[in-house]
Amino acid sequence: MKKIVALVVGVVVLFVAAVVVLMTVDFNRAGKDNxxxxxxxxxxxxxxxxxxxxxxxxxxxxxxxYTENGEEIQVRFSxxxxxRQGAYLMLYVNKDDEVSSYDEVKEEELPAAVKEAL
Structure with missing residues (x-):
């Protein structure tokens, strides 16, 4: 009986942990370059x-x-x-330079090399 209770508790803990991870991790942004x-x-x-x-x-x-060190790449996103024209965006791109997400940022949040390039 103790083994069954331990097994059920273990499954519930794993299920709750999986739900928490799925709710908090944004897979469109995780592991991407900016x-x-x-x-x-x-x-x-x-x-x-x-x-x-x-x-x-x-x-x-x-x-x-522009990458954080000022290198230029061509991107296409939707x-x-x-x-808003003139707004600054931080794009999340994978290794193939495909954009998966973006966030608007303020000019003062841009890296120095990017400010120079823009």
């Missing part, structure tokens, strides 16, 4: 109509981005709303 951009004009906008009748807009951006 590059920085200043938002320009979108290159295109797409409009999709969902089955519910709701309209979804996707705005595509393609522009140079947003579900038109981004």
């Amino acid at each position: 590059v920085y951009v200043q938002v320009g004009e979108p290159i295109s906008a797409e409009e999709d109509k969902l089955d519910t009748g709701e309209i979804m807009n996707t705005y595509w951006y393609e522009q140079p981005a 947003a579900q709303k038109e981004l």
Whole structure:
């Protein structure tokens, strides 16, 4: 009987730990490199109509981005709303320079090499 109770408690603890990890870890940002951009004009906008009748807009951006040491790379990313022109973004990119997420940052938060490049 003690073995069964211990097994059940162990499974519950593992389940709770898995739920906590899934709720707190953002896998779109974990283990990614950061590059920085200043938002320009979108290159295109797409409009999709969902089955519910709701309209979804996707705005595509393609522009140079800069690593923390000032190296330039070309990135292409999308947003579900038109981004504020002139805003600074920290993009999360994988090893193939694919953008998985972004955060808006203030100019004073930019690395010195990025400020110089922008």
